[in-house]
Amino acid sequence: MKKVPGIDKGLAFYPLNLAVLTVSDTRTEATDTSGALLADRTRGAGHVVVERRIVRDDVDEIRSAVGQWIADPGVDVVLTTGGTGFSPRDVTPEAIKPLFSREMDGFSVVFHQVSLGTVGVSTLQSRAFAGQAGDTFIFCVPGSTGACRDAWDHVFAFELDSRYRPCSLVGQIERYRGVCP
Numbered sequence: 001m002k003k004v005p006g007i008d009k010g011l012a013f014y015p016l017n018l019a020v021l022t023v024s025d026t027r028t029e030a031t032d033t034s035g036a037l038l039a040d041r042t043r044g045a046g047h048v049v050v051e052r053r054i055v056r057d058d059v060d061e062i063r064s065a066v067g068q069w070i071a072d073p074g075v076d077v078v079l080t081t082g083g084t085g086f087s088p089r090d091v092t093p094e095a096i097k098p099l100f101s102r103e104m105d106g107f108s109v110v111f112h113q114v115s116l117g118t119v120g121v122s123t124l125q126s127r128a129f130a131g132q133a134g135d136t137f138i139f140c141v142p143g144s145t146g147a148c149r150d151a152w153d154h155v156f157a158f159e160l161d162s163r164y165r166p167c168s169l170v171g172q173i174e175r176y177r178g179v180c181p
Contacts (some may be wrong), residue, residue, distance in 0.1 A: 007163045016076040019069045020040050020052040023083035023092050033145045034081040041152040057083050063089035068135045076173045082143030084127045093127050102132035114154040124151040135174045
């Protein structure tokens with residue numbers, strides 16, 4: 001009998017520590033619905049939001065914030081929203097990709113498949129991407145609340161849950177290696 005991918009509620013749940021970064025020249029804590037959605041979904045899933053920040057669309061500011069979290073052993077995953085499009089101010093890929101030791105090409109493919117169903121071919125205007133810097137996984141999605149919802153509900157909710165089978169990223173987090181398959 002072939003097993004269907006999904007959450008096995010009979011397995012232990014191992015919470016992750018996530019940081020959420022919004023990249024925007026215009027958003028404030030009060031108007032940042034995308035960062036709020038990612039933080040709310042993170043907490044709702046049983047994980048910990050260790051910090052949430054907003055920085056301008058500026059390579060140095062983005063790289064500084066993400067670099068601090070990469071250096072912090074208390075941060076397992078960084079989620080960023082914003083700055084992944086094609087406007088002249090969208091520089092999140094240029095800021096973060098040089099920090100990667102490995103890129104996760106499959107994330108972009110899966111994100112675009114999900115996004116195709118909600119925004120159609122407009123998904124081509126997104127440069128969503130992910131990778132690993134040291135032991136920290138970093139996922140960068142567009143700044144729209146809808147894109148963040150798509151990313152969480154169809155990707156993060158599974159890959160960041162230790163109970164997802166056949167496997168999840170949790171087993172690749174240093175403190176869970178050997179504990180979580």
